[in-house]
Amino acid sequence: MKITIRLEFEYIFPEEEERDILYYLAKVSSETLLKIIGFFNTKSLPNFDNFFSNPEVAKDIYNRVFEYTKKQSIRDKPEVISQQGSLKLSELILANKASLIENNNNNSIDDDEINIFKAFLIINSELNRSQVLNNTSEVNYEKLVDYSIIFSFPISDLAIFENDDIEFLKSLYATIVKVEQLFNFLNSKKEFEKLKTSLIQSFNTNNEKDFFKEMKYLFGKLLELKTTNNYIFKVDNNESEKFINSMISDDINTDVDFTYIKINPLYKLEDKTYSIINYFYVVDKFYRSTKYKIKEIYEADENLTSQFGDFLGFFNKEFSENFLMKNILDEIFYERYFIKKNETENELDGEPDYYLRHNNRVFIFENKDVWIAKSIKSSGDIEKINKVLKQKFLGDNNHKVGIGQLINTIEELLSGNFRFDNYVNQNKNLKIYPILLVHDRIFQSLGINYRLNQWYLESAKSRLENKYNPSNIKSLTVIDIDTMILWSPHLKKKDKNFREILDSHLTKLNKYKKTNIRDYEYGLELVNRRLTERLTAISHREIPYQLPSEILINKFKDVLKD
Structure with a gap:
């Protein structure tokens, strides 16, 4: 179990007035804003000691962090970027894409770095405040169990471990198997034909064969990108482009559980060029998130609801269990x-x-x-x-x-x-x-x-x-x-x-x-x-x-x- 101190704005810049996150993001160039989203999928993300390319800025920030940790008697190295924090930053950028990127003439690398750094510090403050630590168990051991759940549960649909390669491979393989089982189920009764057809169409594909072809092509691309520590890819045909476009949207809002980017886990950089918001969310789109799409289709069909009852009872009993x-x-x-x-x-x-x-x-x-x-x-x-x-x-x-x-x-x-x-x-x-x-x-x-x-x-x-x-x-x-x-x-x-x-x-x-x-x-x-x-x-x-x-x-x- 690893508990890491997330650095906050007031720890590092006590002499400055903290502003809204969007204030700092508006000072970042549009190119950096867009490319930084997928960058957080890569390994060896920067921390406070290797965040800045300008040596003078880097030294100043390092000294500020050193001074803070010394005063607070913090033994372990604190962090700036976390999985949860990077997703919140990505979500904010996409939710405010028009206002942040249109008429954006910023072009200073130093400004980009310091303002992204400050945005992360403010996000960390919000994440730290969201953890309720005053109602844990009185028993020391149980208190530690409580802490482990508090820290891990909110981000548990992401990777548990820093090196997430095995977790990702497991998720990808199991998802293929579960989607195959789901389609076998939908093919098992004539009454489910509409569910299957509507599901296939929601991915901009024409039939089951094309759906699986495009899904596996994308999964293969994810494996290639993960292996090469990359996050940007191109599509080379119209059918794949239509398929990928079903997973992007300009209508992104902020949400406590990243609902909008789970539904739309990719974004378009330019023509036929896409970037990944989160690897696990892309894989989850095909089973975990798809359950919500099936629910929507199911509840709009009076024949199914009258025959099988409410969706959760139907899905959990008929498909998940039986x-x-x-x-x-x-x-x-x-x-x-x-x-x-x-x-x-x-x-x-x-x-x-x-x-x-x-x-x-x-x-x-x-x-x-x-x-x-x-x-x-x-x-x-x-x-x-x-x-x-x-x-x-x-x-x-x-x-x-x-x-x-x-x-x-x-x-x-x-x-x-x-x-x-x-x-x-x-x-x-x-x-x-x-x-x-x-x-x-x-x-x-x-x-x-x-x-x-x-x-x-x-x-x-x-x-x-x-x-x-x-x-x-x-x-x-x-x-x-x-x-x-x-x-x-x-x-x-x-x-x-x-x-x-x-x-x-x-x-x-x-x-x-x-x-x-x-x-x-x-x-x-x-x-x-x-x-x-x-x-x-x-x-x-x-x-x-x-x-x-x-x-x-x-x-x-x-x-x-x-």
Whole structure:
């Protein structure tokens, strides 16, 4: 876990009156304003000590920062540019593009650099103020967990780690698989034809084949740009240009969760030349953001709403659970000796979303494809975040969801009256693995599995009483569908692979060791290392597997040239 001080305007320029961000951006040349947006996708972004090309300015700023950190006894190097800050700056530039760029005659590099620097400092002030740190837990360890969630949750749909290459590759590959599954679903019933057609048209493509061709062409271009640390690309044909143009807009507004640039994650520099606002947002456009487009199309169709009800119920049950989750898990656990629940025409009350047994090991999955309101996600308020996590994943006395449903299933397994597998009613030596399968990577941010597991353990011990045995009833694993997709070849290879990953993760999740070392610096490092290991999501655990390149290349074989 890395907590970095974000430098603010008043720290570095205490003698100056702080002005509005747009005041400083208006002093930046139009060329710099446009090109700097995509630049924030590159690696090794500048900090205060290498921001300026003018040696005199660079020395002055360095001395100002040094003086501030010395007075405040700050040990670690502070930062100017963060992912969240760079997105806010990009959003401001695009939202005010006309006023900032038209009639802009600025051409001084020194002015460009100092005014962009000051704009970042003001953004940092806003980001720092948005974090609510006065209502965290009184218990020291839980307070650290609260901090980890406060700092990571608002930006958790971006990369978790500074080197985001593996995360990006995972997101890209999993998105291709999920979009393929989505189209298979839309092709499964005649009633969904309009949903598919409208979705394809929203990307300025004519049919499913053209849509996938253009999507994969763009994804291939993203991989090339990411590898070469670039962010500007050209398109060489009219069809690709129309496709790319569906993802740009001059109608950008500021939003707490960057909604407008998520919908339009590219922008046009000049004819046939485009730049990326954020790599992850471009990939997300094809599944994560597309769900909102499908919702819009669905809710405008009275035939669909009358037949299938509200959109969230339809999408989460019909597609996310009964189609996507089932297909992915069935593909992984395909061997005949895996015992699964009997399929029934109508879902029974209390039926687990997915049940799997191998000998005496039982894996029960609850599928949770939930959305978090952007006001909560961006709040930086642990009370608000905890409240919504409880609502989405625990439920209440009257309505059990997620964790509550898992405990219901465990109760039934231990009662000897389990309805979906007679074998377990005669066997008292079961090893039960409860699993929450989530569909948004924000729930794989630091501390979320730990916090949900604490609530699970409290509830399980209370409800199961003397039947609760931690050696037989495992702690809660929270895993996302993208990770299951990425690990699929590895999990299919050997039966034990999935169980061993779960066991290793749960051992680290439940491991607590006090640190009593006189060396302050080393002790702090050790505490941080142990805390991070305990709070890390299973998706970010090291496992002996990497996605084979041939599997990724195979996804592009229909668009690759000989």
